Amino acid sequence: MAVEKTLASTSLTEVVDRVLDKGIVVDAFVRVSLVGIELLSIEVRAVIASVETWLKYAEAIGLTVDPQAA
Numbered sequence: 001m002a003v004e005k006t007l008a009s010t011s012l013t014e015v016v017d018r019v020l021d022k023g024i025v026v027d028a029f030v031r032v033s034l035v036g037i038e039l040l041s042i043e044v045r046a047v048i049a050s051v052e053t054w055l056k057y058a059e060a061i062g063l064t065v066d067p068q069a070a
Contacts, residue, residue, distance in 0.1 A: 023049030023057070 025047050032040040047054065 019048060020050040021053065023047065023053050 026044065028042075028044045030040070030042040031038060049057075
């Protein structure tokens with residue numbers, strides 16, 4: 001009985017299309033301290049998505065302003 005292994009290949013365009021459609025959120029927090037003294041603090045929040053996807057989620061959590069309400 002032979003075991004066959006198949007690798008599903010994905011093109012870069014498919015990956016980029018999926019990322020822009022669904023989005024990716026990177027949230028990182030780094031703190032470097034020595035003897036209780038904080039030397040360095042870095043906080044990073046990055047969102048990678050298409051404008052349409054970002055606006056859809058931003059509206060859902062109240063980050064967008066309705067231009068007609070102003």
